[in-house]
Amino acid sequence: MEKTEENRNKWLHIRLTTTESELIRRKVQRTTCRKISDYARKIILSEPITVNYRNESLDLLMSTLIELRRELSAIGNNFNQAVKRLQTLSQISEYSSWLTEYEQDKKAVLKMIETIQLEISKAAKTWLQ
Incomplete structure (x- = not known):
């Protein structure tokens, strides 16, 4: 039997x-x-209402991971630009300046990886409690 909608x-x-x-808008x-x-x-007719619950710790983790992803993306772009520049070098003096920049980028990447590891450890501790 089909239900027709009025x-x-x-x-x-x-x-x-x-x-x-x-208050109603927020609900x-x-x-x-x-x-x-x-x-x-639904309220007036006593029909069930599905409520979405948010996990605040998961929201915080997601915002942190999104920011870390942006940082890693920026560092990756810097590396790509450095490699392209290396391929176009014509003199040794340019190579030595690139090497100095590379070392700075390398330190930034290692620091960011350490930050990611710490954030993941914090999240794991929160979820495993």
Whole structure:
């Protein structure tokens, strides 16, 4: 037996304070409802509402990993530019200046890898508690 959907043509008007409206908006954002009217209809008709819960420690880890990825990407770009420059060198003096820059980039990469290891260790300790 197929369920036919009726058009919604009846209105229900309510007045809210700014605080109430903001509270409802925040509650709707935590659910899978796409519109406030969907949320209100489910509440009024006592239908189940799916609420999304966020893991704050995971959110913090993700933001840290995103920043680390940006840093590693920037360092990778610097290495690529250095290698391209090395391929176009025509004099030994240019080579020695490139080597100095390479050593600085190498130290930056090693420091970033150490930072990543520390962040992963912190996350592992948090999750394994």
